[in-house]
Amino acid sequence: MADPALASMVRAMGLENARHYTAATPKIKAYRDRWAELAKYRDGPVNPRRVEVTAPAEMATQIKAKAFELGADMVGICRLKPHMIDLGEDLPHEYVIAACVAEDYEKVLLGANAVEEEAMRVYATCSDIATELAAHIRDLGYPALAHHNGGSAVQAIPIFYQVGFGELGRHGSLIHERYGASFRPGFVTTDLPLAEDQPREFGVQDFCMHCNACMRNCPGDAIPKDPVITDGIKRWLIDLEKCYPYSRLRDEYCHLCVDVCPYNVRSHPKTYKSFMKQRKQSGYKTPKSW
Numbered sequence: 001m002a003d004p005a006l007a008s009m010v011r012a013m014g015l016e017n018a019r020h021y022t023a024a025t026p027k028i029k030a031y032r033d034r035w036a037e038l039a040k041y042r043d044g045p046v047n048p049r050r051v052e053v054t055a056p057a058e059m060a061t062q063i064k065a066k067a068f069e070l071g072a073d074m075v076g077i078c079r080l081k082p083h084m085i086d087l088g089e090d091l092p093h094e095y096v097i098a099a100c101v102a103e104d105y106e107k108v109l110l111g112a113n114a115v116e117e118e119a120m121r122v123y124a125t126c127s128d129i130a131t132e133l134a135a136h137i138r139d140l141g142y143p144a145l146a147h148h149n150g151g152s153a154v155q156a157i158p159i160f161y162q163v164g165f166g167e168l169g170r171h172g173s174l175i176h177e178r179y180g181a182s183f184r185p186g187f188v189t190t191d192l193p194l195a196e197d198q199p200r201e202f203g204v205q206d207f208c209m210h211c212n213a214c215m216r217n218c219p220g221d222a223i224p225k226d227p228v229i230t231d232g233i234k235r236w237l238i239d240l241e242k243c244y245p246y247s248r249l250r251d252e253y254c255h256l257c258v259d260v261c262p263y264n265v266r267s268h269p270k271t272y273k274s275f276m277k278q279r280k281q282s283g284y285k286t287p288k289s290w
């Protein structure tokens with residue numbers, strides 16, 4: 001288990017694994033099998049006949065077009081920096097490409113299992129995209145390594161921010177202007193020369209200061225009111241000991257903080273309003289501004 005906080009809670013409860021992982025549906029098991037199978041294709045031989053890149057911006061456009069063709073909804077590129085690499089890992093590459101796929105937000109109306117199956121479907125799709133994109137870049141004559149649920153050495157949030165996908169919300173996930181936090185990633189690290197994207201802010205953190213939907217809907221009371229600033233970055237620290245009993249230590253995965261976020265309203269206005277009506281009927285409060 002990669003998460004030390006979760007591992008220690010599971011040990012303290014005398015369990016071998018988090019219940020959420022052992023209670024997977026057949027569909028979820030099939031998605032997990034898919035990304036596990038792709039693990040052996042993360043890397044591979046590089047074509048010795050290299051395509052020379054004289055215009056990194058043009059190459060970035062081509063690589064993004066390829067990622068969209070493979071099924072990505074959002075693609076961004078930045079230089080790979082040490083804080084984007086997992087502790088203890090060593091990646092020699094210059095760039096990282098984030099290729100993300102949006103989840104079908106309609107699933108929120110069907111309950112926690114449907115939301116979870118959708119998340120796993122998207123993770124499996126992202127694994128396919130990252131694998132094929134890395135193979136495509138190696139065909140161009142440059143090293144490229146895919147990172148996905150079947151094996152990864154990169155940190156998602158700092159990459160999302162740097163490639164301009166959005167800003168960190170109060171619920172601890174990064175919010176995209178169109179998809180909210182309802183998306184999942186795959187990554188490719190490479191030496192292929194590429195033009196970089198830039199961070200893009202559009203007022204998320206100011207909005208969060210006045211919106212409390214995630215905080216008020218969190219069953220574990222795990223989302224704080226006040227942010228902290230660490231290394232110059234403003235963020236809200238989720239209390240994992242309060243979150244995990246709902247999100248990892250039960251059969252059904254809790255995803256409510258992301259599902260109630262008003263940034264989902266832009267892609268799915270009717271569904272968002274119906275879902276919030278359901279939440280209100282369950283006794284939770286919908287923010288006045290929505």
Ligand code: SF4
Binds near residue numbers: 217218219220221256
């Ligand atoms: S996953 Fe659930 S319990 Fe955890 S912070 Fe989000 S709403 Fe709260």
Ligand code: SF4
Binds near residue numbers: 208212257260263
């Ligand atoms: S629900 Fe509101 S406070 Fe929470 S992350 Fe979304 S916008 Fe920010």
